[in-house]
Amino acid sequence: MFIQLTNVSKTYPNGVRALIDASLRINKGEFVFLVGASGAGKSTIIKLLFREERASRGQVMINGKTLNRLRDGRVPHLRRNIGIIFQDFKLLPTKSVHDNVAFALQVVGASTREIREKVPAVLSLVGLEKKAEFFPTQLSGGEQQRVCIARAVVNNPSLVLADEPTGNLDPDTSWDIMNLLLNINKRGTTIVMATHAKDIVDSLRKRVVAMERGRILRDEEKGGYGSEL
């Protein structure tokens, strides 16, 4: 999937200008870090990409389709091709870890057999094979985050939106997750990741888009967390 933002602005109903005239093109298969201070607008970009929010001005396009003009009925189909790692996890509290992950498959009408194969596999990838029958409230913060990651990738999405996917993880687990994302990326999945993890951004040397107060400040191939200047 390729992504194209053209002069996009987002003003929330209460008047906050979270995004100001942002333009950005992300090609299929790219790995992009979104960095910037707290409140810079990283999550807002991600929310625009899966149509949680609509742009106030400008055009958000995914695979050539303008999201502003997308009919409500088509939105689920858009989202099925996107794996989203939410900053606040958004797990279903009444479903077990297994069922939370399985839900992303059920949504696309996967067969029972497919679910039986894929869910345990992805759970062991994030190191939660033993907690499959737990409920979200019975998990530590980092474990919840990993369930969210598992749900986002189980579906082999062509785009992964990761909002702070390692915020609650220790460095070792963070690297496990990063390797997981890098692997997925290698198979052709586009990845957009908002993060504060300086170490990770600096050592991976991927494309970095830096934001400040709603504006895109810097866009570097093989960039670092801080400015290179």
Next chain:
Amino acid sequence: MFIQLTNVSKTYPNGVRALIDASLRINKGEFVFLVGASGAGKSTIIKLLFREERASRGQVMINGKTLNRLRDGRVPHLRRNIGIIFQDFKLLPTKSVHDNVAFALQVVGASTREIREKVPAVLSLVGLEKKAEFFPTQLSGGEQQRVCIARAVVNNPSLVLADEPTGNLDPDTSWDIMNLLLNINKRGTTIVMATHAKDIVDSLRKRVVAMERGRILRDEEKGGYGSEL
């Protein structure tokens, strides 16, 4: 406040042994980092300290009082002397940023005047003076976390329990928050902070308690995130 854990074990109702025979003494005015992999039991120790959970075995004492034996009616008084930064923020969704912070003061019966003075002051300390009238759902992840921090410290508590207080913050803001906590600590407040922020732990050289699968593995004065061995 001083804290004393004596052979404390915590087994959750579903059989998970989150804490195994942990002993720990933290003196008044200390600054202690709790580190360890995801699911090691850091949050569990914090939950025991403000009586969200009760120890299954062993004794948890704060200021010489055993929490296991504390009457339910006394728990609010315990909590009023503790500022808690929750891993998942726990902000009141129907209250504005200002009211969320003010709530911690109202709970102890602070006067209207006191509230009018202290709340804006602490909000500007965490850099949210402009968002006082916003609701939690209108904030970015990092902003929500800072509201939680403001609420935890507004009351001049004698103990601050911080669970991953910088998980959603960029490095600069993280350091601002750390300086805030260090300041508070200098005034005599005991601080227990569970964290994955290797940089911060390594550069501050405070006491580090490292955990692994429910056990306390290492307890070093002026320690680092990883083992010094």
Next chain:
Amino acid sequence: MSFSSLRYVVKETALSLRRNAWMSLASVSTVAISLIILGFALTLVYNTNQLASNIESNIEISVFLRTDQTPDQVQQIQAQIEGMPGVKSVTLLGKDQALAQIQSGLSSDLLQNLGGKNPLPDKLTVKTDSAGLVKDLAANISPISGVDAVRYGQGLVDKIIQFTHWMRWIGLALIGLLAVASIVLISITIRLTVFARRKEVQIMKFVGATDWFIRWPFLLEGMILGLCGALLASALVVYGYTGLVAILQDNLTFIPLINSRQFIMNLVLLMLVSGALIGSLGSMVSLRRFLKV
């Protein structure tokens, strides 16, 4: 819908019922209570209506014949009235019987006092098919030769007609009011239970679920909850009503109570259908707001 989707819907519904146990209980209770009130009100209104018809059909026209009529002529008049449209029955109270009625309980011999001559007229009692016909019939009977006087308690009949008219009207209003009240109450409860799960719905949508994928389990759940409530209500109403009828028919033999199997079956059917319908529709409608993400 594919087999695995169907499986999902059924499993999901079952799980949801169990995991939101007490919210389910709340919905079932509300449905049950609302329908119990509605059910009892229905039996009450039906019985009152029946009682009203009963009272109306008991209104009689008294036709006094001239004293000079021979038994043959009397029979002729009776036959003529019986032939009129709207007449249910005509019974004769002969002058001798009438005197005997007055005599009974009095010790002095009336007939003797009267010098052996019975001054009372023969009387025909006419029952009609409906109370509304009484007036017209009386007017038609009056001119028949041999008829001396026609009486039907003019004031009372009007009163009774008015009373039963109003009773039916109020009964209908009552049922209408209660039906609306039930629907509103049940919707409120279902809406609140859906509201408590709005976050879940939002998350499902974020993960790419279509509206119908989310709706089906809610729909089924609402229907099952509604049915359970209705079953409970039906059991209570049927049991309570038949019990009451049994008691009352022993003690108030003169009040006719509807006790036909057909009536009770219809009542139960009505309650079950309303329960299932309000439950499922309530879920769907409440969900709508939260699907818009």
Next chain:
Amino acid sequence: MSFSSLRYVVKETALSLRRNAWMSLASVSTVAISLIILGFALTLVYNTNQLASNIESNIEISVFLRTDQTPDQVQQIQAQIEGMPGVKSVTLLGKDQALAQIQSGLSSDLLQNLGGKNPLPDKLTVKTDSAGLVKDLAANISPISGVDAVRYGQGLVDKIIQFTHWMRWIGLALIGLLAVASIVLISITIRLTVFARRKEVQIMKFVGATDWFIRWPFLLEGMILGLCGALLASALVVYGYTGLVAILQDNLTFIPLINSRQFIMNLVLLMLVSGALIGSLGSMVSLRRFLKV
């Protein structure tokens, strides 16, 4: 409670009512609907009871006197009966009047037919204070010298007494059932609204709020919601009932309807008190589960 705490409670309650606007609306509607049903049921039962008393007090004892009594003797007997306990009124229907009643409407002259001699007895009509006294009074009147026969429609009186007895009993059961139903319905709704806010309660407790600090705004909110619902219900019931009475008293003049200001005031008071009480108690009780953290 300090001033700033009081301020907090009041402000908090007001805010909560506004911010949970539609949950508040749900509670108010439920309270209103439940109390409307209860209120109308109360007026119905009261009126039925009044009607029952009315019917009972209309039961009469007919006392036929011997034909040989002089007007003086008749007066004496009348006075004697009037002196009996439980007697409300005694009216005399003289034999002449009785004959005139029979005569009316008949064209042939009865008195002439009877040879100028009126064979009918004088009749005293006795009304009693309550239906239960009729039997005993009749037994006491019977032996008075000069009394020929005493009749009071033995079968009918028993029927009426039974009917009114059952009517009262069923009315009471109805009110009981509806009162319980209202309480349950309102509690369910309040419980669901509190349930939707359980996380908030938990957070408040984590920050060090005492149970009462959390309870007060909920309590006040519940009370206000209950009162609002009750006010709405009162308005509707009073308006609806007085309107109905106005219509019915024009059309059913013979049915006595309670329309005293006192009755309506009591009804409104009862509804307001129940509304406030169920609302605040409901909040408190529902909160209990969630305060245990």
